[in-house]
Amino acid sequence: MSFKPKNITYQVSPIGLHGGKGHSELKENPLKVDTNLIKTINEKTVELNTTKLGINKDVTLSFDTKGITPEPYLGALGHVVILDDMGEKFVHVHPTSEEQRGIFMNLDGVSKHLLICNGKICTKNGAEEVTETIRGELKSLELQKEIHTTKTLCNGQCKHGPIAVLYPQGTWYKEMNKAKSEELIRQLKEERNVNLGSELYYHDGKTFKNHESEL
Known part of the structure; x- marks a missing residue:
């Protein structure tokens, strides 16, 4: 499935398909004209x-x-x-x-870019709430023209998810949740060097370094 219904219990079941010969009788799921556009x-x-x-x-x-x-x-x-x-x-x-095919995004005036992983494991661990919280905070603090966000697929750090990556700083944040998301945007609003206590990688100007190995 390419979507996950919120607050709904669902079960995946196979759908039978017929190939070759036509089957004109639609008994189980007849199509109905929808005139509401x-x-x-x-x-x-x-x-x-x-x-x-x-x-x-x-x-x-x-x-x-x-x-x-x-x-x-x-x-x-x-x-x-x-x-x-x-x-x-x-x-x-x-x-x-x-x-x-996609949207042309005018990045004039944007100073930071947040990538928010919405891969399968991160989503299971709360990435949807993280995404909604970050975007909600940006809107309430009127930072949408300064900080751009993008939902991504898997970033390869599933065991540390949900993951958020801040550019141009190049900092990767692990185990994001609602509280950390709110704190992240608050510190960016105050133009501070963000410190959430969940930094995974940082960029030293040349390469990425594992933050935990530096402690």
Whole structure:
């Protein structure tokens, strides 16, 4: 699965697929036309607009995110799967411009970049809360234009997760939690040399050094 529902117990079970011969009878999960092109999830609204649909005609799908900037997934800003009414044929499309698959982020004025690991193990150990706390603190302290954040996949330090990495300092922080995340942003706000007591690596100007080996 590429997502993890919050506060929901779920079970992964196999779905049977038929190959070759068509199966036109959709008894278990018949497709239903959804005429509502405006969806709101977690207080975020997206509206789908299309040009006129026609056989053998180009169609443009436009998504109005109402001012919210979505995060790229698997290298693209968006993914759309289109099924026929029998559920037998599908089209998988991405944004039209190869050069604009992701978001152009203007980093003018940004002084620091926080990478927050959201790999499988870090997420299991609380990376989602760490990410939300850091971004929430940045917003409340009006630091979003000074400190940019990026969620990453695995950074290779699973046993020390959740991991956060601060640049340009090059400091890796281990075992991050809500309290440490709040303290991290508070110290950055005060323009102090951040000391959380959970430093894993630091950069000496040439290479990374293991902080624990230096103690």
